[in-house]
Amino acid sequence: MAIGQKLKQNAPGEIFSWISQVFGKEQAKIGIYGPPNAGKTTLANRIVRDWAGDVMGAASEVPHETRRARRKANIQMSQDGKGLTLDIVDTPGIATKIDFNDFVEEHEMEENDAKDRAKEATEGVVEAIRWLDDVDGIILVMDATTDPFNQVNVTILGNLEARRLPVVIAANKIDLPESSPATLKNAFPQHPVVPISAISGYNIDQLYETMVENFS
Amino acid sequence: MSENGVKINLVSKSMLDEMSLQEKIQFILTEVKQDVILVLEEGLEPDEEAKLIESTMFEIDPESFVGIEMESQREMEADSIIGKLFQRTPYGSRASMTVVGPADKLRTVYKDGNSIEAMVLEKQTAEANGAAA
Numbered sequence: 056m057a058i059g060q061k062l063k064q065n066a067p068g069e070i071f072s073w074i075s076q077v078f079g080k081e082q083a084k085i086g087i088y089g090p091p092n093a094g095k096t097t098l099a100n101r102i103v104r105d106w107a108g109d110v111m112g113a114a115s116e117v118p119h120e121t122r123r124a125r126r127k128a129n130i131q132m133s134q135d136g137k138g139l140t141l142d143i144v145d146t147p148g149i150a151t152k153i154d155f156n157d158f159v160e161e162h163e164m165e166e167n168d169a170k171d172r173a174k175e176a177t178e179g180v181v182e183a184i185r186w187l188d189d190v191d192g193i194i195l196v197m198d199a200t201t202d203p204f205n206q207v208n209v210t211i212l213g214n215l216e217a218r219r220l221p222v223v224i225a226a227n228k229i230d231l232p233e234s235s236p237a238t239l240k241n242a243f244p245q246h247p248v249v250p251i252s253a254i255s256g257y258n259i260d261q262l263y264e265t266m267v268e269n270f271s
Numbered sequence: 272m273s274e275n276g277v278k279i280n281l282v283s284k285s286m287l288d289e290m291s292l293q294e295k296i297q298f299i300l301t302e303v304k305q306d307v308i309l310v311l312e313e314g315l316e317p318d319e320e321a322k323l324i325e326s327t328m329f330e331i332d333p334e335s336f337v338g339i340e341m342e343s344q345r346e347m348e349a350d351s352i353i354g355k356l357f358q359r360t361p362y363g364s365r366a367s368m369t370v371v372g373p374a375d376k377l378r379t380v381y382k383d384g385n386s387i388e389a390m391v392l393e394k395q396t397a398e399a400n401g402a403a404a
């Protein structure tokens with residue numbers, strides 16, 4: 056009876072994760088982290104589309120588009136005969152400052168909407184940081200056109216190193232001429248850095264390979 | 272702060288050592304919200320940085336506080352061959368120095384394992400707009 060109830064109450068994805076828990080096959084929870092606008096959701100959408108034929112959420116050129124973490128369970132990935140089952144968590148961009156004026160001035164948003172967005176963005180940052188306690192590995196998405204040493208990258212990386220969590224750095228947006236994936240590689244020689252374009256899919260197989268190697 | 276200008280406080284290691292995590296975060300945010308830039312002689316640990324960012328989010332207020340600018344410096348590992356070749360920085364360790372201040376008054380740039388460049392910003396147009404409104 057308990058099982059019948061459980062099945063009725065839950066969405067299909069949750070049943071799978073519940074079954075795999077019961078049989079002791081916990082899947083790896085992989086958080087997609089990074090500063091706002093780095094391309095986390097674009098990458099999450101690509102992963103989820105490639106391996107589950109689904110979408111994760113909306114991407115936007117306006118920062119702090121993702122303001123609640125989203126999770127897709129039971130993504131089955133296989134690369135060169137090796138397999139990996141993942142829960143993917145797309146997190147809100149982490150920032151040390153959020154000024155509603157930026158949304159008004161740079162993205163022509165109404166003041167009240169901008170204030171609401173800023174407030175939700177602060178809550179999103181808190182949620183993303185709290186998820187750090189609950190993930191088994193991380194894809195750290197960096198915008199390869201910006202300074203790799205920004206404080207958000209450094210703080211996330213520091214927490215991963217301190218907790219000994221496996222990380223794959225995705226150096227994103229290398230389709231843009233001003234991007235410099237080499238700068239990112241040199242900046243973090245102790246971690247796997249994979250240059251990709253989440254939007255075009257360039258080099259995405261290399262990322263999947265690196266994920267299977269590091270998260271299995 | 273009544274006078275124009277930005278105050279810079281150099282905070283000693285011994286003072287920081289005596290504080291609990293909660294006290295440290297509280298101290299930093301109280302100072303920064305009063306437009307004080309802090310140079311911490313003993314930098315923050317990664318989890319302290321994360322906690323500080325988290326606590327900052329609760330303090331952000333559209334009228335008065337947009338958040339913090341922070342830069343932590345960690346010395347590159349020079350004692351290993353890998354360290355010498357690739358200048359590996361141990362991000363998981365405590366920073367040797369941290370500079371933190373109000374985001375609308377301070378811009379910091381990571382230079383290398385030995386220095387942080389900090390720039391105090393002139394009065395912002397956003398602030399001027401706010402004052403005029």
Ligand SMILES: Nc1nc2c(ncn2[C@@H]2O[C@H](COP(=O)(O)OP(=O)(O)OP(=O)(O)O)[C@@H](O)[C@H]2O)c(=O)[nH]1
Pocket residue numbers: 089090091092093094095096097098113114115116117118119120121122146147148149227228229230231251252253254255
């Ligand atoms: N040129 C280029 N643009 C990209 C790439 N990936 C993402 N973008 C664009 O960057 C912007 C931000 O993408 P998102 O996926 O929303 O970024 P995010 O990291 O999820 O942002 P938040 O949710 O706001 O933290 C959008 O306009 C994307 O189309 C890429 O590989 N190349």
Ligand SMILES: [Mg+2]
Pocket residue numbers: 095096097113114120121146147148
């Ligand atoms: Mg997003």
